[in-house]
Amino acid sequence: MKKSMKCIGLFIVSVLMLAIAGCGNDKSENASDSAGSGDKTDFPSKAITMISPTSAGGGTDATARALAADVEKHLGQSIGVVNKPGGSGSVGMTEGANAKPDGYTVTMVIAELTMLEHMGVSTLNQDQMKAVAMINLDPAALTVPADAPYDTLEEFIDYAKEHPGELQVGNAGTGSIWHVAAESLAKNADIELNHVPFEGAAPAVTALVGGHVDAVTVSPAEVKTQLDAGNLKTLAIMSDKRSDIIPDVPTFTEAGLESETIATWRGITVPNDTPDEIVTILQDAFLKAADEEGFKKFMSSNGLGIELKKADEFNAFMDENYDYYKEMFAELGLGNK
Amino acid sequence: MKVPHITSGIISICLGGLFYYLTLDFPKLNTADTGAAFLPRIYCGLLILFGIILLIQGIRDHSKNEESSQTVRYALISMVIVLAYILVIPYIGFYVSTALTIFSLLFFSKVRKAVTLVSVPLGAVLFVFLVFEKLLKVSIPMGSLFL
Amino acid sequence: MSLLMEGIVNILHWDVLLFLTFGTLLGIIIGSLPGLTSTMGVALMLPLTFGMDAVTGILLLIGVYFGSVYGGSLTAILINTPGTPASAATVIDGYPLTQKGKAQKALTVSTLSCAIGGLVSVIVLILVAPQLANFALKFSAPESFALALFGLSIVSSIAGDSLVKGLMAGTLGLLIASIGLDPIGGFPRFTFGMSELSSGINFIPIMIGLFAASEAFKSMEDIFTENKVKVTIDKVKLKWLEFKGLIGTILRSAGIGTFTGMVPGAGADIAAFVAYNEAKRFAKNKEEFGKGDLRGVAAPEAAGNSVTGGAMIPLLTLGIPGDAVTAVLLGALMVQGLQPGPMLFESNGPIVYTLFVGMLLANVLLLVFGLLGIRLFTKVLLIPQTILTPLILMLCVVGAYSLGNNYFDIVVMFIAGVVGYFFKRFKIPASPVILGLILGPMLESNFRRALVMSQGDLSIFYTRPITVVLLVIAVITLFTPLFSKKLFKKS
Numbered sequence: 023m024k025k026s027m028k029c030i031g032l033f034i035v036s037v038l039m040l041a042i043a044g045c046g047n048d049k050s051e052n053a054s055d056s057a058g059s060g061d062k063t064d065f066p067s068k069a070i071t072m073i074s075p076t077s078a079g080g081g082t083d084a085t086a087r088a089l090a091a092d093v094e095k096h097l098g099q100s101i102g103v104v105n106k107p108g109g110s111g112s113v114g115m116t117e118g119a120n121a122k123p124d125g126y127t128v129t130m131v132i133a134e135l136t137m138l139e140h141m142g143v144s145t146l147n148q149d150q151m152k153a154v155a156m157i158n159l160d161p162a163a164l165t166v167p168a169d170a171p172y173d174t175l176e177e178f179i180d181y182a183k184e185h186p187g188e189l190q191v192g193n194a195g196t197g198s199i200w201h202v203a204a205e206s207l208a209k210n211a212d213i214e215l216n217h218v219p220f221e222g223a224a225p226a227v228t229a230l231v232g233g234h235v236d237a238v239t240v241s242p243a244e245v246k247t248q249l250d251a252g253n254l255k256t257l258a259i260m261s262d263k264r265s266d267i268i269p270d271v272p273t274f275t276e277a278g279l280e281s282e283t284i285a286t287w288r289g290i291t292v293p294n295d296t297p298d299e300i301v302t303i304l305q306d307a308f309l310k311a312a313d314e315e316g317f318k319k320f321m322s323s324n325g326l327g328i329e330l331k332k333a334d335e336f337n338a339f340m341d342e343n344y345d346y347y348k349e350m351f352a353e354l355g356l357g358n359k
Numbered sequence: 360m361k362v363p364h365i366t367s368g369i370i371s372i373c374l375g376g377l378f379y380y381l382t383l384d385f386p387k388l389n390t391a392d393t394g395a396a397f398l399p400r401i402y403c404g405l406l407i408l409f410g411i412i413l414l415i416q417g418i419r420d421h422s423k424n425e426e427s428s429q430t431v432r433y434a435l436i437s438m439v440i441v442l443a444y445i446l447v448i449p450y451i452g453f454y455v456s457t458a459l460t461i462f463s464l465l466f467f468s469k470v471r472k473a474v475t476l477v478s479v480p481l482g483a484v485l486f487v488f489l490v491f492e493k494l495l496k497v498s499i500p501m502g503s504l505f506l
Numbered sequence: 507m508s509l510l511m512e513g514i515v516n517i518l519h520w521d522v523l524l525f526l527t528f529g530t531l532l533g534i535i536i537g538s539l540p541g542l543t544s545t546m547g548v549a550l551m552l553p554l555t556f557g558m559d560a561v562t563g564i565l566l567l568i569g570v571y572f573g574s575v576y577g578g579s580l581t582a583i584l585i586n587t588p589g590t591p592a593s594a595a596t597v598i599d600g601y602p603l604t605q606k607g608k609a610q611k612a613l614t615v616s617t618l619s620c621a622i623g624g625l626v627s628v629i630v631l632i633l634v635a636p637q638l639a640n641f642a643l644k645f646s647a648p649e650s651f652a653l654a655l656f657g658l659s660i661v662s663s664i665a666g667d668s669l670v671k672g673l674m675a676g677t678l679g680l681l682i683a684s685i686g687l688d689p690i691g692g693f694p695r696f697t698f699g700m701s702e703l704s705s706g707i708n709f710i711p712i713m714i715g716l717f718a719a720s721e722a723f724k725s726m727e728d729i730f731t732e733n734k735v736k737v738t739i740d741k742v743k744l745k746w747l748e749f750k751g752l753i754g755t756i757l758r759s760a761g762i763g764t765f766t767g768m769v770p771g772a773g774a775d776i777a778a779f780v781a782y783n784e785a786k787r788f789a790k791n792k793e794e795f796g797k798g799d800l801r802g803v804a805a806p807e808a809a810g811n812s813v814t815g816g817a818m819i820p821l822l823t824l825g826i827p828g829d830a831v832t833a834v835l836l837g838a839l840m841v842q843g844l845q846p847g848p849m850l851f852e853s854n855g856p857i858v859y860t861l862f863v864g865m866l867l868a869n870v871l872l873l874v875f876g877l878l879g880i881r882l883f884t885k886v887l888l889i890p891q892t893i894l895t896p897l898i899l900m901l902c903v904v905g906a907y908s909l910g911n912n913y914f915d916i917v918v919m920f921i922a923g924v925v926g927y928f929f930k931r932f933k934i935p936a937s938p939v940i941l942g943l944i945l946g947p948m949l950e951s952n953f954r955r956a957l958v959m960s961q962g963d964l965s966i967f968y969t970r971p972i973t974v975v976l977l978v979i980a981v982i983t984l985f986t987p988l989f990s991k992k993l994f995k996k997s
Contacts, residue, residue: 105910113702247845251824378681386693392957398950412670430731479896
């Protein structure tokens with residue numbers, strides 16, 4: 023009796039094994055998404071999946087969910103946000119790049135897309151995806167405790183020159199965008215800073231409030247609460263124009279130091295072979311949604327900046343980013359090739 | 360407990376050794392901290408140390424091995440069934456493969472009542488659909504065959 | 507006081523109460539399902555709150571948060587499957603109690619401890635939050651490193667019969683935790699070029715595999731052997747005298763949990779393990795720990811749930827989220843136009859106190875639902891093993907997947923399940939692996955960050971008072987069993 027059970031068990035197993043062999047030609051590792059072959063003319067005819075390459079609860083996730091809710095109105099189809107965290111976003115974005123190119127799987131991409139290759143984490147870059155629209159951009163903001171002995175960028179640099187290597191600047195992890203920002207500040211101002219990496223921007227800000235580091239270079243969204251509470255002050259932002267979140271703070275250039283725009287950003291992409299007419303439909307829907315009052319209110323209450331770019335501008339922007347980080351990473355000796 | 364001690368001791372030593380070997384090409388960055396390899400090497404050293412202690416304990420141990428290994432095969436077969444289950448999910452999707460697996464496992468554990476064999480797999484699938492997919496909005500893999 | 511009264515009045519609206527109840531129930535469900543964490547539950551509900559008024563929305567999320575921390579222990583006790591990391595320590599004594607037929611008693615203790623722990627922490631939050639908040643800020647890298655080391659040192663008390671095997675398992679956990687991008691240099695370690703590994707292996711699939719899947723494989727075996735373990739359910743209720751004996755443990759654990767909750771980066775999982783260790787340290791009779799001691803359930807449960815109130819302290823008073831759940835809550839508060847921080851209490855006093863009353867009520871709801879549900883929950887044990895086992899294996903797979911919608915996590919869960927099965931055969935304890943996995947990243951990143959901050963000067967570890975105290979306790983904790991128990995214990 024027992025033996026026959028075993029045989030049956032093994033039989034079932036072998037049937038299942040055959041099933042695998044039968045579909046062995048399919049290379050996709052994870053085919054969870056509801057993407058299907060839709061008719062191009064009546065796009066979209068069914069629900070769309072949006073991949074968020076971060077875990078539930080983060081700023082990217084919140085942005086994706088808030089945006090999805092508004093885009094639904096313009097596309098007439100529901101959008102489900104799926105979190106695929108891991109590998110600095112490479113897991114989710116790679117899956118987005120390899121999805122069926124029919125427009126039913128879109129990906130919320132983050133600045134890391136143009137950095138992963140230089141970091142040595144993944145071979146993914148922006149060329150493997152087709153840009154749809156850019157939604158948000160948050161520049162690095164040099165922020166210090168409210169009682170720090172410097173009130174301007176110039177005074178900060180002077181202080182750093184008098185105390186070389188003593189100023190501790192917290193960032194969101196080695197090789198993260200905020201680390202690059204601090205390194206770029208050190209390079210442009212010719213000062214020596216001690217870079218302290220944290221697991222993300224929030225712990226770095228906590229350490230700044232606790233007085234364990236002297237400055238952070240993270241986005242205004244991350245420090246907004248503490249700015250409002252009067253615990254911190256932002257000296258300048260690394261952008262070519264002022265931020266809507268903290269309009270009183272000057273840009274680096276205004277404060278007397280030439281600087282590139284160093285910012286985190288979020289946008290929408292689709293797989294490379296997606297037909298152009300579908301990209302256009304998506305682009306228009308996403309840009310309209312990002313202009314809705316509800317979305318704007320959500321973004322501003324979270325300290326997130328809205329920056330809209332159409333597909334071609336977004337594409338050019340990503341290429342520019344890619345080249346800049348390539349140079350920057352080589353210069354800093356980061357990356358692991 | 361002679362065999363388990365010796366086996367786990369040897370595995371621990373091998374694992375420690377292998378990972379230590381892998382740390383050899385970790386770069387030493389020019390920073391104040393201890394570098395990428397420092398703590399993993401300590402962990403590997405500890406694994407080797409504990410492995411050696413277990414090995415000695417095992418060799419010194421002369422008590423009879425009381426654990427019968429006769430029953431292991433049932434656990435192994437169930438592992439193979441689950442492995443097959445996991446491997447087919449990407450192709451035939453979660454719902455079909457789950458129903459098939461639960462059916463196989465029930466059959467394997469000598470359940471012959473037709474009602475049970477049908478209702479448990481279907482009930483389980485329905486539960487996942489309602490709680491995970493509908494209530495909690497988890498995207499359950501549908502499988503590439505059905506796309 | 508008048509603010510508190512105002513809070514009570516504000517909460518007595520049917521819609522507020524309805525959503526709080528709904529949130530708590532949903533939280534219990536989410537918590538009891540493996541792979542679905544508190545963070546995920548709160549994040550999933552977040553968009554729903556945008557359309558609600560502030561109090562209703564936030565209390566819905568708080569209900570989900572509190573409920574999920576409690577819910578994880580139900581499955582931990584009944585089927586050896588911690589629903590959330592907070593319950594990883596509960597299985598050590600909870601499941602043996604179920605095997606002895608004392609599931610109802612264990613669940614009663616767990617429910618009471620959770621509710622009391624939660625209430626204590628909220629009361630602490632109401633009374634002394636601003637005074638305590640600044641203490642949380644004192645925690646920098648060296649303090650967090652010392653706390654992690656202290657947490658690791660309790661491996662000796664959860665090791666079970668063989669200390670060497672426990673230490674080995676703990677070290678294995680630490681080594682697995684070091685897989686992925688190195689936290690300071692950003693170098694990918696042991697990733698073999700796989701991008702899934704570059705952010706490290708998530709410990710929740712490993713936890714599900716080690717505890718739940720391995721147990722399921724084991725019971726497939728039991729089905730075929732004649733020595734079937736017949737699980738009984740004793741109807742014996744918890745006696746007042748037994749409960750009285752637990753009060754000390756519960757209150758101490760609530761204190762540990764509230765404190766741990768305040769510390770940035772330390773959460774319910776760590777608190778539960780530390781409280782378990784302290785319960786054992788203070789116990790006169792230690793033999794029953796690990797084999798089904800009620801104190802071994804009361805301690806981690808009270809501590810795990812009291813983290814909730816503790817974590818609210820830096821969030822509300824300073825606007826600092828100590829962990830992922832509070833980070834989501836911070837977002838929720840800000841969308842509602844409530845800016846956490848010192849000004850919150852002045853500008854939005856009535857709302858804050860309404861939230862406080864809501865938090866107290868959420869814990870009372872836990873108590874009510876928990877005690878009412880015990881007889882229902884224990885029905886799970888009446889399902890024949892032949893049917894329950896396949897269902898648990900399915901839950902392992904769907905739970906591991908839904909954590910990050912990642913197929914890779916299912917594979918990790920499976921491997922951990924197979925390894926965990928052989929751990930059981932070889933009598934190697936699984937809990938130290940989880941402890942190592944939870945604390946490994948905290949230990950390493952803070953150790954090395956401290957050295958970056960001090961520019962390589964080791965004195966940073968012995969010149970700061972909190973660090974020194976924690977390090978001393980860690981050393982004592984680690985070495986006590988070495989003297990009380992022979993290292994080379996024969997099996």
